[in-house]
Amino acid sequence: MGANSSFPVMLSFDLDAELLWTARDSKNWQRPVALSQGAYGYRAGVPRILNLLAKYGITCTFFVPGMIIERNREVVQEIHAAGHEIAHHSYSHRWVQDMEEVEERQEFEKATDLIAGLTGSKPLGWRSPAAEFSPNTMRLLLEYGFLYSSNFFDRDVPYKHVVDGKKTELIEFPFAWVLDDAPFFLYSIQLVGRVMMPPSAVFEHWSAEFDTLYKERKLFNLAMHPQIIGRPSRITLLERLIEYIRGHKNVTFFRFCDLALSLKDSL
Helix, strand or coil: CCCCCCEEEEEEEEECCHHHHCCCHHHHHHHHHHCCCCCCHHHHHHHHHHHHHHHCCCCCCECHHHHHHCCCCHHHHHHHHHCCCCECCCCCCCCCCCCCCHHHHHHHHHHHHEEEEEHHHCCCCCCCCCCCCCCCHHHHHHHHHEEECCCCCCCCCCEEECCCCCEEEEEEEECCCHHHHHHCCCCCCCCCCCCCHHHHHHHHHHHHHHHHHHHHCCEEEECCCCCCCHHHHHHHHHHHHHHHHHHHCCCEEECCHHHHHHHHCCC
């Protein structure tokens, strides 16, 4: 990003809800207590997040699986009505790397139709359910005409993908696990040794990432989940981070679609 341009900050939320559990094991549909962990995201997390973003006049991007729109349409409508972008996050949140092409197409098309039916337009961006691609994913992204993806970990700045030696129009907004709330906070009794980090330690991680990226004039791309960051102790972490970022000069919070549209002819 240019030395004289506004520094881009992108906050995003993956509204996986119960699908974070059912995508890995369909038997979890019969485990109401396990599912309740995901339901917290739209019942308690989303309202807190929307209130916080409204307080600071920030609009951002929510990556939403199609099945969540089917199950919680009013919640997604509220997110959209607040000015936030609804982007593609698969249909079922099942991992795509082992899918046959016909099934992966169904995942793309069903969720696209649901998002278009709610927002009035097809989604411009896509994020993988589990930070993985199948052998067909990149080709399908190009075929369906997505403007951007946010999946890769290889750079700190946006770029256009090169496929088969040819530069495409698909913009990548890279991120990293250190800029994701799940590695720090997602707890499971089934994972031996998994502990939850204190919010103060995560603020140290995220603010340090911001400081260097801001100094280098690159990109700050933070991925979160309403059922995780929406907890009372963690929403205060996000507010502290927003205030910290706003204390720096020449910073702009972007929805992914807006930054992608502004960059599509310059990358």
